[in-house]
Each structure stands twice: as C-alpha cells, then as structure tokens.
Amino acid sequence: MKNKQLKKILAILCATLILTGCGASKTRETSREDFIPVIPYSETLSADEEKADALLKEMKQEADALYTFGTPYAVPEWSDDAYADTKLYSFCRMLPKGGDLHGHDDTMISYTRFIDVIRDRAEICLEEGDQYGYMYAYDNPDKPEGCVPIGEALDNGTLTEEELTAFLTLAGKEDQRGWDVLHARFAATSGVHTNEEIYKDLYEETFRNCVDNGVILAELRVLASPDDDVTVQRLTNIREAYYRVRQDHPEFRVRVICTASKNLKYDEDQAGLILDTAIRASSLVKDEFDPAKPEEFVIGLDLVSEEDTSRPLKEYTEYLTSEEVKNSGLKLFLHCGESLLNTNDTVIDAYTLGAVRAGHAFNLYRYPELMEKYAEDKVAIEVCPISNYRLDYVSDLRLHPALSYLRNGIPVCICSDDGVYLSTEPLVDDFYAAILSWDLSIGDIKAICRNSITYSGLPKEETDELMKTWEAQWDEFIADIAG
Numbered sequence: 001m002k003n004k005q006l007k008k009i010l011a012i013l014c015a016t017l018i019l020t021g022c023g024a025s026k027t028r029e030t031s032r033e034d035f036i037p038v039i040p041y042s043e044t045l046s047a048d049e050e051k052a053d054a055l056l057k058e059m060k061q062e063a064d065a066l067y068t069f070g071t072p073y074a075v076p077e078w079s080d081d082a083y084a085d086t087k088l089y090s091f092c093r094m095l096p097k098g099g100d101l102h103g104h105d106d107t108m109i110s111y112t113r114f115i116d117v118i119r120d121r122a123e124i125c126l127e128e129g130d131q132y133g134y135m136y137a138y139d140n141p142d143k144p145e146g147c148v149p150i151g152e153a154l155d156n157g158t159l160t161e162e163e164l165t166a167f168l169t170l171a172g173k174e175d176q177r178g179w180d181v182l183h184a185r186f187a188a189t190s191g192v193h194t195n196e197e198i199y200k201d202l203y204e205e206t207f208r209n210c211v212d213n214g215v216i217l218a219e220l221r222v223l224a225s226p227d228d229d230v231t232v233q234r235l236t237n238i239r240e241a242y243y244r245v246r247q248d249h250p251e252f253r254v255r256v257i258c259t260a261s262k263n264l265k266y267d268e269d270q271a272g273l274i275l276d277t278a279i280r281a282s283s284l285v286k287d288e289f290d291p292a293k294p295e296e297f298v299i300g301l302d303l304v305s306e307e308d309t310s311r312p313l314k315e316y317t318e319y320l321t322s323e324e325v326k327n328s329g330l331k332l333f334l335h336c337g338e339s340l341l342n343t344n345d346t347v348i349d350a351y352t353l354g355a356v357r358a359g360h361a362f363n364l365y366r367y368p369e370l371m372e373k374y375a376e377d378k379v380a381i382e383v384c385p386i387s388n389y390r391l392d393y394v395s396d397l398r399l400h401p402a403l404s405y406l407r408n409g410i411p412v413c414i415c416s417d418d419g420v421y422l423s424t425e426p427l428v429d430d431f432y433a434a435i436l437s438w439d440l441s442i443g444d445i446k447a448i449c450r451n452s453i454t455y456s457g458l459p460k461e462e463t464d465e466l467m468k469t470w471e472a473q474w475d476e477f478i479a480d481i482a483g
C-alpha cells in the first residue's frame, strides 16, 4: 500500500476515534488572538482613539440592554424611543460621518422634517378610495375631490400624527411586503413634487438634514426623465437648493447619480433614452458655486427599482458598455444583489460592467471568489442597514452580511437609502444599528467613514480636500469623547 493511502486511512481512523469519543481531543496550535478581527486598514489608533474605543464599549453595553428576545435588535422602533436616550445614540448623532453615498432623490430627510416643509403647502385626500392618503401640492391640478390642507387637518384633529406617519412611511406596513408598501408611498407623495418651490424646499431641507447629521457629502440618485428639458430643470432645481445650503456650510458638497427604472412596465430601450438625457444634462449643469472653480455636478449613472420584480441588470449590458456611456466621463454606481432570489447574480454583472461602487450587493456572500475581486479591486459597497431590514432582506441585522464584507477587506460605506419612507433619522439610525449589530469598534467606524470619502465619486483633488475637512472633524469628535 502506498504511503499516501496509508496516511489517509490513518487520518480517517483517528477522526472516527475522536468522533466516537475514543480519543482525547487536543488543543490546536493557534492562539485565540489569531482569530480576532483586525481593523480593515493599516492604521494605528491614537491614544485618544483608544480611549474613545473603551468608552464606546460601555456605550454599546448600555444600548444592548434595551433589547430582549423578540425585540428587533438595534433598529429604532416606531413606537419606542428609549434608544434615543442612550449615549450610543448621541455618539451616532455627533459622529462626523463623511458621505452618505446612497440616497434617493429628496428622501434623505427625516419624516418630521418632510412634514414641516409640506404641512402648510400640501393637501391630503381623506376620502375613501384609490387615492386615500395621497398628498398633493396645493396647486396641483390633478388633486382629487376630498383633499384637505394637511396642517389644518392636523390642527383640527381630522388627521392624527399617527395616521399621517402611516400614510407616509413604512410604519403601518404590518404584514405587508416592504416593497409593496414602499411603492404605495412613492405614489402617495409624488403629487407633492409638482410645485417647483416645494420641490426646491424639500431638497434644501434634505441637505440641511444631512449637514445636521454630520454629513459633508451627499451623493444622491436622481431619477432622470426621457425629456431633456425636464432632466435639466430637475438638476438645476436641486443645484439651487444645494447652493442655498452651501452658502451656510461651505464644506458641504452634493453630487448626483442619474437613474432610470428597470421596471418591467417600460420597454428595454427606455432606460437608455432616459440616461442619454442625463449624459447630455451633465455637461450643462455643473457645480459652479465657486465660479472660478467649476466642478462636475452629475458624476454617474445607475438603474433602479425592486430587483426581484424588474428587468435584470444584464439586459442593459449593451447600453452600459456603449461608446456613448464610456465617453460620457460618468461612472457606474450600480444597484445589485438586493435580492432574496437564489438565482439573482447581478453582483456579477455590476462587477463585469465596471461599477466603481455597488448599491447594496446584499447577496455577494453567495459568490466567494467574486467577494475577493470586490476586495482586490476596491469596489465599495453602499450598505443600507435599515432599508435592508425594513424591506425584508434580513430579519435581524446581526445576521446581515456586511460585517463579513468589511472583515474581508471590501470597502464598506453605510448609507441611508430612503430615510423619509423608512422613518429613520437618516444615517444616524443606520450607524446606530450597524455599530450595535456588528459590534463595530472605533477603528471600524473610522474606516467606514473614511471609505465614504475615499470611494466617493469626486475627482482626486476634491476627495483630498474633503478628506482633510473630515479628518479635522474626526479629531475634534474623538478629542471631545476622550477629553
């Protein structure tokens, strides 16, 4: 018998003995420390950061005590606001977060701030029927019978805060599918955006909300139109809202990733026609806040809508690899892997199409070799924890795969997605959930915030400038905690 075969048989015999309890188990020649995850970048922590890390451990313990079996862990609940009094939540409020790189249109705003903007300028339909709960700008010609001013209805009790929350957010979803409710909320609020002044004010408040939550860069997805003029007007309005905020906060930046829908109700060519308008608009609408130094305002392209019920990303390969897209100077930031289907492999398409960042990439864990590629090529993942939870991709955030992406060297950013509908304080709640669910350390948090600038869509010079601003904010934040 050959040596190799003999060894194999002996190994099987030994394993059998151990399994049947006949052999003593031996300790392995590795130390515990070999398996403790290290922070995902080679940076040593300062003495103050070490101190802050020790305090963060205490904060996590205090917050952890709020959750018992059967309580959704670390997700701020609709009715219970005990989390808001924890030290960890204050930490998350004050944390300089860098960029929020994944939010849609004007939804990076809290529910209460959204209401503040529209309450005296919009009406709500309170007559039973298809449009029950739908909201309209006061001058929207399509508003149906039975509409009443929102502010008035709230003041006289015809409409309660709870009812309005249920009309606007996923709070009232109960057993319904998250996406079905989200689609209904999009429809219920679209009538508010027809008034240009309300539209601009909603964006201004969205950006002020970002600044208040410690965000210095908002890269938002904006749905483009098949009509060139409409796309240009939309971008110009958003830019005006951004200028108003930058006036007060010169460090703040807004950049736009234009999107088209993958929804089956549109034919395959529709997305290309829409993104073409975005490409043309990108050369017309620049960030000229500082006229001496114009910068790109539109930085990329994407395709959106619920993946499991839409056209797969691969159907758009021809368009996304066309000369027109390649020569546009716009990068691809692609939604992918936001799916529970065991056949969904859009994380592969996003990679082969050359996406510089992946939106969600929730199911990337199914493809270990591709995970290595994401890590090697530094394809950043925009992780939206609360969105993934509310839209039913994960029933407990402790089981979310993002932690393994982070530990395997993939640049992870934390993002807010659709704050107003998810009823979150955008990004603050997401960080709270992530820090607690994944037991993140100060080093992890620092890496995540830093990733949101390193992997932004800004050119190098602007990235470096923004990084300096963030580093100064971070040092001050850490000194405050440690002090």
Ligand SMILES: [Zn+2]
Pocket: 102, 104, 335, 359, 417
């Ligand atoms: Zn999204």
